[in-house]
Amino acid sequence: MTVTVTSPATVCRYDALLPERGVAALLGDVQIALFRTHDGSVFAIGNQDPFSGANVMSRGIVGSRGDVPTVASPMFKQVFDLRTGECLDDPAVSLPVYPVEIIDGQVVVGRPEWSRADGAIVGDGPGGD
Numbered sequence: 001m002t003v004t005v006t007s008p009a010t011v012c013r014y015d016a017l018l019p020e021r022g023v024a025a026l027l028g029d030v031q032i033a034l035f036r037t038h039d040g041s042v043f044a045i046g047n048q049d050p051f052s053g054a055n056v057m058s059r060g061i062v063g064s065r066g067d068v069p070t071v072a073s074p075m076f077k078q079v080f081d082l083r084t085g086e087c088l089d090d091p092a093v094s095l096p097v098y099p100v101e102i103i104d105g106q107v108v109v110g111r112p113e114w115s116r117a118d119g120a121i122v123g124d125g126p127g128g129d
Contacts, residue, residue, distance in 0.1 A: 007110075008099075008101075008108045008109065008110040009027055009028075009108065009109055009110075010103075010106045010107070010108050011025045011027070011032075011034065011106075011107045011108070011109050012025065012034070012106070012107050013105055013106060013107070014036075014042070014102050014105050014106065014107055015105065017034060017035075017036035017042060017107065018036065019036050019037065019038050019040075020036075020037065020038055020062045021035070021036070021062065022034065022035045022057065022058035022059060022060060022062065022071065023058055024047050024055070024058040025109075027044075027098065027109055027111075030046070031046070031047035031048065031055045032044050032045065032046060032047055032098055032109065033045050033046070033047040033057040033058035033060070033071075034058070034100075034107065034109070035058075035062055035069075035071060035082055037062065037069050037082070041069065042100045042102065042107055043069065043082035043083065043097075043100065044097070044098035044099075044100045044109050045057060045071070045080065045082060045085050045095045045096065045097055045098070046085070046095045046096040046097075046098075048095075049073045049074075049075050049076075049078075050087070050093050050094075050095065051073065051075065051076050051078055051093070052073070052075040052076060054075055056073065056074050056075055057071060057073060057074075057080075057095065059074045060072050060073055060074050060080075061074070062082075063079075065079065065088060068081050068082075068083070068088070069081070069082040069083065070082060070088065078090065078093075080094075080095055083097070084097060085097040096112050097112060098110060098111065098112055099111075099112070
């Protein structure tokens with residue numbers, strides 16, 4: 001069965017995310033990886049490592065390159081920008097990035113096409129504001 005997400009989904013409580021750790025979640029039928037960084041920011045990217053095909057990004061090593069929050073794949077150690085999904089070791093490769101908002105202490109994630117430039121979720125998805 002395929003489940004299509006038609007509106008932003010509440011995934012978990014914000015305080016359930018430990019700083020500098022990742023967790024996997026399902027958004028419809030797609031695996032995502034959520035990360036809370038040391039400054040309290042939350043990012044959501046695709047959980048599938050594009051180099052190995054394994055759903056392991058949530059187990060990656062959280063860090064930074066300069067001011068860029070990153071996660072390194074636990075498989076082959078390629079490093080990805082958590083904000084854009086771009087692989088910093090091979091810019092031709094990227095992960096999908098999902099818009100995230102914290103609403104009343106809950107982590108709410110939408111589909112990539114619902115994202116504004118600042119990463120916030122636009123309306124209720126298709127047809128939203």
